[in-house]
Amino acid sequence: MTVKLKVNGAVHEVDADPATPLLYVLREDLELNAAKYGCGLGQCGSCMVLVDGEATLSCVVPILALGEREITTLEGLGTVEDPAPIQSAFIELQAAQCGYCIPGMMMSAQALLQRNASPSDQEIRDALRTNLCRCGTHMRILAAIRRASEMMSAGAPSNRRAG
Amino acid sequence: MRIRSLVFIAVVLAGAAGAFFLVWRPEIPVQAQAQAQSFDPALIAKGRELAAVGNCIACHTVPGGEAFAGGLAIPTPFGTIHSTNITPDRETGIGGWSLAAFTRSMREGVDRAGNHLYPAFPYDHYRLVSDADNEALYAYLMTRAPVRQDALANDLVFPLGFRPLIAGWKLLFLEAAGFTPDPSKSQEWNRGAYLAEGLGHCGGCHTPRNALGAQDPDRHFAGGEAEGWQAYAINASSPAPIPWDREALAFYLRHGWHELHGVSRGPMAEVTGNLAGLPDSDIDAIATYVADVMGEPSTERRQQAERLRQDVGAPERTGGDADTLAVPPDVAGMPGAALYAAACATCHESGRPLPFGGLDFRLSTAVNAPSPQNIVTVTLFGLPPADGEASSVMPGFAGALSDQQVADVLAYMRTRFSSGTPWPDVAEMTRRTRSGEHKVVVRPSDGIERAPLNVGVEIGP
Numbered sequence: 001m002t003v004k005l006k007v008n009g010a011v012h013e014v015d016a017d018p019a020t021p022l023l024y025v026l027r028e029d030l031e032l033n034a035a036k037y038g039c040g041l042g043q044c045g046s047c048m049v050l051v052d053g054e055a056t057l058s059c060v061v062p063i064l065a066l067g068e069r070e071i072t073t074l075e076g077l078g079t080v081e082d083p084a085p086i087q088s089a090f091i092e093l094q095a096a097q098c099g100y101c102i103p104g105m106m107m108s109a110q111a112l113l114q115r116n117a118s119p120s121d122q123e124i125r126d127a128l129r130t131n132l133c134r135c136g137t138h139m140r141i142l143a144a145i146r147r148a149s150e151m152m153s154a155g156a157p158s159n160r161r162a163g
Numbered sequence: 164m165r166i167r168s169l170v171f172i173a174v175v176l177a178g179a180a181g182a183f184f185l186v187w188r189p190e191i192p193v194q195a196q197a198q199a200q201s202f203d204p205a206l207i208a209k210g211r212e213l214a215a216v217g218n219c220i221a222c223h224t225v226p227g228g229e230a231f232a233g234g235l236a237i238p239t240p241f242g243t244i245h246s247t248n249i250t251p252d253r254e255t256g257i258g259g260w261s262l263a264a265f266t267r268s269m270r271e272g273v274d275r276a277g278n279h280l281y282p283a284f285p286y287d288h289y290r291l292v293s294d295a296d297n298e299a300l301y302a303y304l305m306t307r308a309p310v311r312q313d314a315l316a317n318d319l320v321f322p323l324g325f326r327p328l329i330a331g332w333k334l335l336f337l338e339a340a341g342f343t344p345d346p347s348k349s350q351e352w353n354r355g356a357y358l359a360e361g362l363g364h365c366g367g368c369h370t371p372r373n374a375l376g377a378q379d380p381d382r383h384f385a386g387g388e389a390e391g392w393q394a395y396a397i398n399a400s401s402p403a404p405i406p407w408d409r410e411a412l413a414f415y416l417r418h419g420w421h422e423l424h425g426v427s428r429g430p431m432a433e434v435t436g437n438l439a440g441l442p443d444s445d446i447d448a449i450a451t452y453v454a455d456v457m458g459e460p461s462t463e464r465r466q467q468a469e470r471l472r473q474d475v476g477a478p479e480r481t482g483g484d485a486d487t488l489a490v491p492p493d494v495a496g497m498p499g500a501a502l503y504a505a506a507c508a509t510c511h512e513s514g515r516p517l518p519f520g521g522l523d524f525r526l527s528t529a530v531n532a533p534s535p536q537n538i539v540t541v542t543l544f545g546l547p548p549a550d551g552e553a554s555s556v557m558p559g560f561a562g563a564l565s566d567q568q569v570a571d572v573l574a575y576m577r578t579r580f581s582s583g584t585p586w587p588d589v590a591e592m593t594r595r596t597r598s599g600e601h602k603v604v605v606r607p608s609d610g611i612e613r614a615p616l617n618v619g620v621e622i623g624p
Contacts, residue, residue: 018501018505019505020505021505041509041510042510042557043548043556043558050562051562052562054562055562056562056563060506060509060510060558060563061506061560061563062501062502062505062506064501064502064505065502065505065506065563065564065568066563067565122227129550130545130547130548130558
């Protein structure tokens with residue numbers, strides 16, 4: 001069955017069972033591989049994307065639920081040449097070790113910063129509560145999000161690819 | 164004429180005197196010395212357990228803040244009340260309070276200076292606490308770390324900011340102090356009644372309130388509300404598909420979950436988080452009492468529960484590659500069916516046991532409850548994970564599902580997993596809950612944020 005999905009500003013038609021989790025479609029059909037498969041149960045956060053700006057676990061959301069809503073993946077925020085503030089900040093602070101959880105961390109942080117450009121430390125911790133990291137770079141992740149918050153507060157657009 | 168005037172003046176004076184005696188409470192002098200060193204460690208230890216029963220820390224601590232320093236905003240139908248600082252700081256806490264002042268506050272809802280306290284502080288229950296237990300609680304609180312933190316102003320609807328009005332409320336609703344045991348019941352039952360009706364203040368959430376915010380004694384434990392959550396009925400009208408019994412209650416109160424009932428969440432998670440530090444005898448006593456209030460289920464209800472228990476124990480699987488339950492054909496076409504199968508069944512029909520697996524909805528009190536508020540809240544916001552320890556967790560679906568989709572999924576679940584009548588206006592309730600118009604406080608499943616360990620309060624021997 002053909003399902004229409006609006007991802008990173010473009011409408012895609014995919015041939016998939018409507019019950020398919022969004023994550024599978026992103027990775028397998030659209031080759032957007034930033035969102036990762038971690039637990040498949042919505043418990044680790046590595047598959048986080050934005051749906052209408054809200055952090056959403058793509059492994060537990062069937063595509064039939066999405067309709068016209070705007071899906072944003074990490075690829076939709078910026079490119080290697082022109083990274084978004086959240087991406088620049090994670091690179092600058094070297095917040096990744098193995099890196100598997102990092103796209104999910106960035107998307108949770110992005111959702112937070114889009115609704116609250118200067119969050120407190122507690123607000124950052126609360127927003128990233130559903131994102132697990134097993135390497136232990138948490139302090140650098142926190143620092144990177146604070147850095148991204150500074151960059152956005154100084155006027156950098158939060159999304160480099162937004163029209 | 165003169166006599167009439169005199170009578171009139173006498174009546175006015177008598178009325179004024181009556182009002183004065185109703186409202187006025189004397190200040191109890193500031194206690195001269197901090198007495199931290201003079202408490203018996205055994206008394207402090209006893210006070211720690213009692214404070215856990217009273218769940219004092221939950222209201223008197225802001226998550227992540229200093230234990231017992233107050234400042235938590237408590238939403239009520241009459242406005243927002245901020246909890247006070249009950250650390251032994253002499254300026255901003257209760258460091259200057261004598262035992263007499265402390266005991267009076269517990270029984271009469273009056274602070275040391277003589278001001279009436281709002282019944283958000285559940286003195287309508289704490290009035291039952293014995294002298295000896297008040298002394299232990301006092302010893303425990305007076306030996307906590309003093310924190311200098313001023314109370315925040317309350318934000319109540321006019322004219323409730325005027326505290327003398329509370330005296331009128333007490334005249335109507337506050338009964339005399341002291342617990343009267345029921346000689347026809349066992350010692351354990353009486354201990355449970357003392358704890359549950361007194362410090363435990365179960366009725367504070369589980370008994371419905373009247374228009375003036377007082378608990379309705381004719382509807383004891385018939386279900387109420389707390390911090391935007393439904394506190395289910397815990398009397399004969401309990402909506403649990405499998406009736407609670409003493410053993411299930413004791414396990415649930417001790418561990419914060421039960422395999423036939425699910426996990427505690429919302430404000431109840433703080434209660435079970437606190438009770439974890441209590442001796443078995445007290446947990447068993449509370450369970451004995453509450454199970455007795457619930458009463459023996461009817462034969463019909465017992466038989467239904469027995470059938471359900473067998474079904475759940477040996478689930479009928481669809482076979483093939485599907486590892487989920489067979490879907491009755493009459494619900495398969497409902498709009499929420501596909502969403503349920505794709506988004507919910509993967510965890511809730513996986514067969515993974517509690518507390519880490521999803522509850523089989525046939526056992527769910529939330530699906531069988533009169534109001535869908537709790538399941539709307541959990542569907543939107545999930546169960547956040549606890550910091551630093553294993554806990555039940557569920558992802559929130561606020562970002563994924565629209566109000567109408569939430570309503571569709573819940574209508575499907577209600578039809579399939581409950582014999583209750585359909586819930587009206589679920590989409591509108593979802594909208595109000597999502598937007599914050601209906602305020603609901605979401606915390607981790609075991610209340611770990613404000614459980615004693617996490618706010619630096621020692622627990623243990």
